[in-house]
Amino acid sequence: MTDQMEYGATGRRKTSCARVILRPGPGKITVNDRPVEDYFPLESMRKEVAQPLLVTDNFGKFDIIVNAQGGGIHGQVGAAKLGIARALLRVNPELRSKLRQGGFLTRDPRAKERKKYGQKGARKRFQFSKR
Numbered sequence: 247m248t249d250q251m252e253y254g255a256t257g258r259r260k261t262s263c264a265r266v267i268l269r270p271g272p273g274k275i276t277v278n279d280r281p282v283e284d285y286f287p288l289e290s291m292r293k294e295v296a297q298p299l300l301v302t303d304n305f306g307k308f309d310i311i312v313n314a315q316g317g318g319i320h321g322q323v324g325a326a327k328l329g330i331a332r333a334l335l336r337v338n339p340e341l342r343s344k345l346r347q348g349g350f351l352t353r354d355p356r357a358k359e360r361k362k363y364g365q366k367g368a369r370k371r372f373q374f375s376k377r
Contacts, residue, residue, distance in 0.1 A: 253336040257329030260357050262317030266329030268337060271309030277326065278314055291323045298331040298350045302341045328353060 253268040275295065277285035286292050295312075299305040310330060314322040331350035334341055345351050359368035366372055 253333045255329050255332035255336060257325040257327065257332060257353075259324030259328065259354055260317050260321040262321035262325040263315050264322060264325035264329045265313040266326065266333050267311040268308045268330070268333045269311070270307065273306035273308065275310045275312070277312045277322075286319065286323060291319070294323050295326050295330065297348070298327060298334055298345060301348045301350070302334055302338075302344050304334060304337075308337075324354060 250269060255266050257264045257266060275282040275292075282292055282295065286295065296305060299308070312326045312329065314326060316322075317325070327350065331345050334345065335351070342351070361367055
Protein backbone atom coordinates (compact mmCIF):
# COMPACT_ATOMS: atom_id res chain seq x y z
CA MET A 247 0.00 0.00 0.00
CA THR A 248 1.05 3.58 -0.57
CA ASP A 249 0.77 6.54 1.78
CA GLN A 250 -2.93 6.96 0.94
CA MET A 251 -5.70 4.43 1.63
CA GLU A 252 -6.49 1.80 -1.00
CA TYR A 253 -9.38 -0.62 -1.05
CA GLY A 254 -9.19 -3.75 -3.17
CA ALA A 255 -11.72 -6.39 -4.17
CA THR A 256 -12.31 -9.06 -6.81
CA GLY A 257 -15.33 -9.56 -9.04
CA ARG A 258 -16.14 -12.46 -11.34
CA ARG A 259 -18.67 -13.06 -14.11
CA LYS A 260 -18.76 -16.06 -16.49
CA THR A 261 -15.05 -16.69 -17.13
CA SER A 262 -13.97 -13.09 -16.47
CA CYS A 263 -12.12 -11.93 -13.38
CA ALA A 264 -11.60 -8.28 -12.40
CA ARG A 265 -9.29 -7.03 -9.65
CA VAL A 266 -10.44 -3.59 -8.51
CA ILE A 267 -8.56 -0.96 -6.49
CA LEU A 268 -10.31 2.15 -5.12
CA ARG A 269 -8.26 5.20 -4.14
CA PRO A 270 -9.55 8.59 -3.03
CA GLY A 271 -9.37 10.87 -6.05
CA PRO A 272 -11.23 12.83 -8.72
CA GLY A 273 -13.09 9.82 -10.13
CA LYS A 274 -10.88 8.59 -12.97
CA ILE A 275 -11.67 5.00 -14.04
CA THR A 276 -8.86 2.98 -15.66
CA VAL A 277 -9.29 -0.52 -17.10
CA ASN A 278 -6.13 -2.48 -17.99
CA ASP A 279 -4.05 0.74 -18.08
CA ARG A 280 -6.48 2.37 -20.53
CA PRO A 281 -9.21 4.97 -19.88
CA VAL A 282 -12.66 3.42 -19.46
CA GLU A 283 -13.83 5.24 -22.62
CA ASP A 284 -11.25 3.36 -24.70
CA TYR A 285 -11.68 -0.07 -23.11
CA PHE A 286 -15.50 -0.21 -22.95
CA PRO A 287 -16.67 1.30 -26.27
CA LEU A 288 -20.41 1.52 -25.50
CA GLU A 289 -21.91 4.13 -23.19
CA SER A 290 -24.21 1.47 -21.69
CA MET A 291 -21.15 -0.54 -20.59
CA ARG A 292 -19.57 2.49 -18.92
CA LYS A 293 -22.86 3.27 -17.14
CA GLU A 294 -23.12 -0.32 -15.90
CA VAL A 295 -19.60 -0.21 -14.45
CA ALA A 296 -20.38 3.06 -12.64
CA GLN A 297 -23.78 1.95 -11.26
CA PRO A 298 -22.56 0.95 -7.76
CA LEU A 299 -20.90 4.36 -7.43
CA LEU A 300 -24.03 6.23 -8.52
CA VAL A 301 -26.34 4.29 -6.18
CA THR A 302 -24.11 4.97 -3.16
CA ASP A 303 -23.41 8.63 -4.10
CA ASN A 304 -19.67 7.96 -4.42
CA PHE A 305 -19.29 8.92 -8.09
CA GLY A 306 -16.30 11.24 -8.46
CA LYS A 307 -14.88 10.46 -5.01
CA PHE A 308 -12.61 7.55 -5.95
CA ASP A 309 -10.10 6.76 -8.66
CA ILE A 310 -10.74 3.20 -9.82
CA ILE A 311 -8.13 0.87 -11.26
CA VAL A 312 -9.53 -2.31 -12.82
CA ASN A 313 -7.41 -5.24 -14.00
CA ALA A 314 -9.76 -7.43 -16.06
CA GLN A 315 -8.80 -10.83 -17.46
CA GLY A 316 -10.53 -13.61 -19.34
CA GLY A 317 -13.90 -13.93 -20.98
CA GLY A 318 -15.47 -11.34 -23.24
CA ILE A 319 -16.12 -7.66 -22.87
CA HIS A 320 -19.60 -8.04 -21.34
CA GLY A 321 -18.33 -10.54 -18.79
CA GLN A 322 -15.58 -8.11 -17.85
CA VAL A 323 -18.16 -5.34 -17.38
CA GLY A 324 -20.10 -7.54 -14.94
CA ALA A 325 -16.95 -8.58 -13.13
CA ALA A 326 -15.79 -4.96 -12.77
CA LYS A 327 -19.22 -3.93 -11.44
CA LEU A 328 -19.16 -6.64 -8.76
CA GLY A 329 -15.56 -5.79 -7.84
CA ILE A 330 -16.39 -2.10 -7.43
CA ALA A 331 -19.40 -2.93 -5.24
CA ARG A 332 -17.29 -5.20 -3.02
CA ALA A 333 -14.56 -2.57 -2.75
CA LEU A 334 -17.15 0.05 -1.73
CA LEU A 335 -18.19 -2.28 1.10
CA ARG A 336 -14.62 -2.20 2.39
CA VAL A 337 -14.70 1.61 2.26
CA ASN A 338 -17.96 1.82 4.20
CA PRO A 339 -19.81 -1.32 5.47
CA GLU A 340 -22.97 0.76 5.99
CA LEU A 341 -23.48 0.82 2.20
CA ARG A 342 -24.41 -2.89 2.23
CA SER A 343 -28.19 -2.32 2.26
CA LYS A 344 -28.08 0.08 -0.74
CA LEU A 345 -25.81 -2.23 -2.73
CA ARG A 346 -27.89 -5.30 -1.81
CA GLN A 347 -31.13 -3.58 -2.91
CA GLY A 348 -29.55 -2.74 -6.26
CA GLY A 349 -28.41 -6.36 -6.67
CA PHE A 350 -24.74 -5.38 -6.95
CA LEU A 351 -23.43 -7.83 -4.34
CA THR A 352 -24.89 -10.97 -5.93
CA ARG A 353 -22.44 -12.87 -8.10
CA ASP A 354 -24.22 -13.98 -11.28
CA PRO A 355 -23.67 -17.77 -11.31
CA ARG A 356 -24.67 -18.27 -14.94
CA ALA A 357 -21.92 -19.71 -17.10
CA LYS A 358 -21.67 -21.66 -20.32
CA GLU A 359 -22.93 -25.22 -19.98
CA ARG A 360 -20.46 -27.84 -21.12
CA LYS A 361 -20.91 -29.95 -24.24
CA LYS A 362 -21.97 -33.54 -23.55
CA TYR A 363 -20.57 -36.57 -25.35
CA GLY A 364 -22.88 -38.20 -27.90
CA GLN A 365 -24.54 -34.84 -28.51
CA LYS A 366 -23.98 -31.92 -30.83
CA GLY A 367 -23.76 -29.39 -27.99
CA ALA A 368 -24.82 -28.85 -24.38
CA ARG A 369 -28.54 -29.42 -25.12
CA LYS A 370 -28.81 -30.03 -28.87
CA ARG A 371 -28.84 -33.64 -30.02
CA PHE A 372 -28.23 -35.29 -33.37
CA GLN A 373 -31.32 -35.87 -35.49
CA PHE A 374 -33.30 -38.93 -34.40
CA SER A 375 -34.11 -41.50 -37.07
CA LYS A 376 -36.78 -44.08 -36.26
CA ARG A 377 -35.98 -46.23 -39.33
